[in-house]
Amino acid sequence: MTQSESVAIERLRAIGREFHGRGWSLGTSSNYSVVASRAPLELLITVSGKDKSALGVDDFVRVDATGRPCDGSGRKSSAETLLHCTIAALVPGVGAVLHTHSVWSTLLSGADEHAGRVRIAGYEMLKGLEGITTHDTTAEIPVFANSQDMPTVAAELRERFARLDWSGPRPPHHGFLLARHGLYTWGRTLDEARRHVEILEFLFEVAMRSRQMIAPTPLPLASASRQQLQQ
Numbered sequence: 001m002t003q004s005e006s007v008a009i010e011r012l013r014a015i016g017r018e019f020h021g022r023g024w025s026l027g028t029s030s031n032y033s034v035v036a037s038r039a040p041l042e043l044l045i046t047v048s049g050k051d052k053s054a055l056g057v058d059d060f061v062r063v064d065a066t067g068r069p070c071d072g073s074g075r076k077s078s079a080e081t082l083l084h085c086t087i088a089a090l091v092p093g094v095g096a097v098l099h100t101h102s103v104w105s106t107l108l109s110g111a112d113e114h115a116g117r118v119r120i121a122g123y124e125m126l127k128g129l130e131g132i133t134t135h136d137t138t139a140e141i142p143v144f145a146n147s148q149d150m151p152t153v154a155a156e157l158r159e160r161f162a163r164l165d166w167s168g169p170r171p172p173h174h175g176f177l178l179a180r181h182g183l184y185t186w187g188r189t190l191d192e193a194r195r196h197v198e199i200l201e202f203l204f205e206v207a208m209r210s211r212q213m214i215a216p217t218p219l220p221l222a223s224a225s226r227q228q229l230q231q
């Protein structure tokens with residue numbers, strides 16, 4: 001293991017503890033990766049089925065561009081590894097990909113699945129996303145249908161992202177959602193990817209809470225209470 005891989009693993013373990021504590025990576029959900037090599041493309045990614053609050057130094061595996069383990073360790077990566085590899089191959093300059101399962105991303109992605117995207121506009125915190133310099137803008141986060149068939153999701157991701165222009169100072173998207181499942185985001189560095197999780201999770205909560213304030217779900221009243229109200 002190289003020195004930079006050891007540093008990345010320690011950082012990813014700390015991120016697991018933090019994200020678990022903040023409710024974004026509960027149980028064995030979520031997976032995290034860093035780009036270990038650009039040519040050929042190889043990622044260092046969390047192994048399958050590990051509690052993210054207690055990642056050990058051996059809970060990572062190196063995979064190739066197709067998501068297959070390539071370090072001879074015999075460790076198995078998450079089923080969602082292919083999505084990390086697809087993002088790293090599609091988006092220029094990606095150094096890390098983080099995937100989380102928060103309450104707010106689960107709710108909001110389910111609410112907007114029919115539209116195929118979440119739009120968030122006008123908030124100061126949007127400036128925490130790479131290339132955004134004003135609150136007076138809209139961030140669009142694509143929503144894909146959830147599936148256990150990762151090659152199909154990866155093909156949809158390629159179809160939607162490959163035709164976009166990623167060369168400008170502001171990327172067309174900073175992440176995407178799987179409906180009723182969670183968030184994928186990335187960054188040129190692990191710190192940038194971590195910041196994107198933090199900013200997007202804040203924005204998802206604000207968006208969902210503000211909708212609930214505008215159109216609160218009515219609580220069912222017991223028949224006795226209903227009679228009292230009618231009197």
Ligand SMILES: [Zn+2]
Nearest residue numbers: 030080099182
């Ligand atoms: Zn997941």
